[in-house]
Every structure is written in C-alpha cells, then in structure tokens.
Amino acid sequence: MAPKVGLFIPCYVDQLFPQVGIATLKILEHFGVEVDYPESQTCCGQPMANTGCTNEVGPLAKRFVEIFKAYDAVVCPSGSCVSMVTHHYDEYFQNDVDYENLKGKTYEFTDYLTTVMGVKQFAGRFPHKVGLHQSCHGLRELRLASSSEVVGEPFGNARALLESIEGVEITQLQRPDECCGFGGTFSVAEEAVSCMMGEDRVHDHEQAGTEVLTALDMSCLMHLNGIIRRQKKPIRVMHISEIFAECL
Incomplete structure (x- = not known):
C-alpha cells in the first residue's frame, strides 16, 4: 500500500x-x-x-x-x-x-x-552546469548536507541525486555553504547587508561557470534571482524539483 x-x-x-x-x-x-x-x-x-x-x-x-x-x-x-x-x-x-x-x-x-523512498538516482538528461546553493536551515538545522565548519566525511543526498542525472556537471564554488543573505525578514530589516551577501553568492556561481542555479529552498532562489535579473546575469534559476521534473 x-x-x-x-x-x-x-x-x-x-x-x-x-x-x-x-x-x-x-x-x-x-x-x-x-x-x-x-x-x-x-x-x-x-x-x-x-x-x-x-x-x-x-x-x-x-x-x-x-x-x-x-x-x-x-x-x-x-x-x-x-x-x-x-x-x-x-x-x-x-x-x-x-x-x-x-x-x-x-x-x-x-x-x-x-x-x-530510497531514491538513489534519476533517469533523464539535463546537460547543464548546475550550481547547488545550500540553504542555512537545511544545512545547519536539518543536516541535509555537510557544512565546512564541521570535521567529518562530506555528505549530501540532494547533490548525489543531481550528480546521478546524465549531463549534469556540478560547479565548484569557492565558498560552497555560505548564506545567500535572504533570511526572511532579515532581507527587509537589513536590506543593504542582505543584497551584498546575495551579490557575493551570485559572483561565486558566476566565476564557477554556473548555468543553472538550484537549491532546496525557493526563498533563497527568489532572493538570488532578483539580483541575477537586475544585473542581467546569464544564470537560470530552478528549484531542484523543477530539474527533476524536467528529467521525467
């Protein structure tokens, strides 16, 4: 059942x-x-x-x-x-x-x-350089992936799923688990700091060659996509579920 x-x-x-x-x-x-x-x-x-x-x-x-x-x-x-x-x-x-x-x-x-569900891989093809943004809550509260300040064997099931898709190349970031600066109401109360943090994240993905920026949280992607659109960066933003759905 x-x-x-x-x-x-x-x-x-x-x-x-x-x-x-x-x-x-x-x-x-x-x-x-x-x-x-x-x-x-x-x-x-x-x-x-x-x-x-x-x-x-x-x-x-x-x-x-x-x-x-x-x-x-x-x-x-x-x-x-x-x-x-x-x-x-x-x-x-x-x-x-x-x-x-x-x-x-x-x-x-x-x-x-x-x-x-025990899903280990996805069929289908997604021929793009994908940048994975690790959101703070998922990383440091839900422990969905390893964080750089903790010593131990690296892990991350979302990354493993992306890597299982034919054609996906995960880009290598200089700071792979840094906050995007959104933080919900933080982006309203501390707009300037929030935007600077977001610009740093976008720049890191840009230097890494990211074509598609993805994450487990659309809130982070909403913030980053606003910066990408205003600065006319050639980066496409997709929630990870959208990538999986495109592969079906």
Missing part, C-alpha cells in the same frame, strides 16, 4: 512559484506516493517567529498539527519551513503526542525521496 503524504506548500511558493509545488507533486507521484494537498493549510508561522511575534505563531502551529497529524508523512519543498515545524514548535506544545509524532515524520522534499 502506497504511503499517504500530506503535501505542505509554503505561502511564497503557493503565491509566487506554483510550478514548484506542481513539480514536487509530479515527482512524488512518479515514485508511487499517494499525495494529498489539504486546502485548509496556512502559513507555518516562520515570518512571525523571525520578527519576534511569538504569540502569533502558536495558533498557526496548532492548526498545522491538526491538519497534518493524520498523514503517514508530511513533505515540503522548503527546508526552512520544515525546520520551523521540526525545530521551533516545541514551545507551543507541552508533552503533546500528536506534535511529537508529526515532528518525526515531517520531511524536506529531497530528504523524503532519499531517506524514506
């Missing part, structure tokens, strides 16, 4: 990048997952938490748990939103069995594909 997954689509993806949600759905269904999209879902509360409005997060957290608790797993194409649910909801739940169960079965999209 196919696992039944609740598809959690972040607000900004729903409003600005619906093609990412559609690509995520296509890939999950391609691998035999029964996917349901609960239309009553709302924001996970991360923007409020980032700005210190913690009282406003509580109702959203409780609503999230109520909506998604019945599924075998919850999958989301955003490491930052998954991190919010699994790492920052604890203060709103005291010994809550539903939340503890949900926390253990909420996954970032590529993490679910590799660790739960």
Whole structure:
C-alpha cells in the first residue's frame, strides 16, 4: 500500500512559484506516493517567529498539527519551513503526542525521496552546469548536507541525486555553504547587508561557470534571482524539483 503524504506548500511558493509545488507533486507521484494537498493549510508561522511575534505563531502551529497529524508523512519543498515545524514548535506544545509524532515524520522534499523512498538516482538528461546553493536551515538545522565548519566525511543526498542525472556537471564554488543573505525578514530589516551577501553568492556561481542555479529552498532562489535579473546575469534559476521534473 502506497504511503499517504500530506503535501505542505509554503505561502511564497503557493503565491509566487506554483510550478514548484506542481513539480514536487509530479515527482512524488512518479515514485508511487499517494499525495494529498489539504486546502485548509496556512502559513507555518516562520515570518512571525523571525520578527519576534511569538504569540502569533502558536495558533498557526496548532492548526498545522491538526491538519497534518493524520498523514503517514508530511513533505515540503522548503527546508526552512520544515525546520520551523521540526525545530521551533516545541514551545507551543507541552508533552503533546500528536506534535511529537508529526515532528518525526515531517520531511524536506529531497530528504523524503532519499531517506524514506530510497531514491538513489534519476533517469533523464539535463546537460547543464548546475550550481547547488545550500540553504542555512537545511544545512545547519536539518543536516541535509555537510557544512565546512564541521570535521567529518562530506555528505549530501540532494547533490548525489543531481550528480546521478546524465549531463549534469556540478560547479565548484569557492565558498560552497555560505548564506545567500535572504533570511526572511532579515532581507527587509537589513536590506543593504542582505543584497551584498546575495551579490557575493551570485559572483561565486558566476566565476564557477554556473548555468543553472538550484537549491532546496525557493526563498533563497527568489532572493538570488532578483539580483541575477537586475544585473542581467546569464544564470537560470530552478528549484531542484523543477530539474527533476524536467528529467521525467
């Protein structure tokens, strides 16, 4: 029997990048997952938490748990939103069995594909030099890839999936796990610093020869794509689910 997954689509993806949600759905269904999209879902509360409005997060957290608790797993194409649910909801739940169960079965999209579904490679062809941006939440909270400040054997399932696609060449960055500068409301409160950090990231991909810039978080890509478009850089931006979908 196919696992039944609740598809959690972040607000900004729903409003600005619906093609990412559609690509995520296509890939999950391609691998035999029964996917349901609960239309009553709302924001996970991360923007409020980032700005210190913690009282406003509580109702959203409780609503999230109520909506998604019945599924075998919850999958989301955003490491930052998954991190919010699994790492920052604890203060709103005291010994809550539903939340503890949900926390253990909420996954970032590529993490679910590799660790739960056991996907090791993708068929198809994508003949491009691909630059992989490692977003901070996915890297340092969800531990989806190794970070340069930690000693140990390098790992990264998303990179391995990309490398399995015929024609993909992963570009080599000078600073492979540096923040893009978006940081949600940080980009509003510290606009100049945010833009400078983003420009540094774009420049690193440019010197590496990146043709397609991808990531596990569309929020980071939204920030970087704004810089790329304003500076008229010849770099295409795609969420990793879009690359996978193009390979089908």
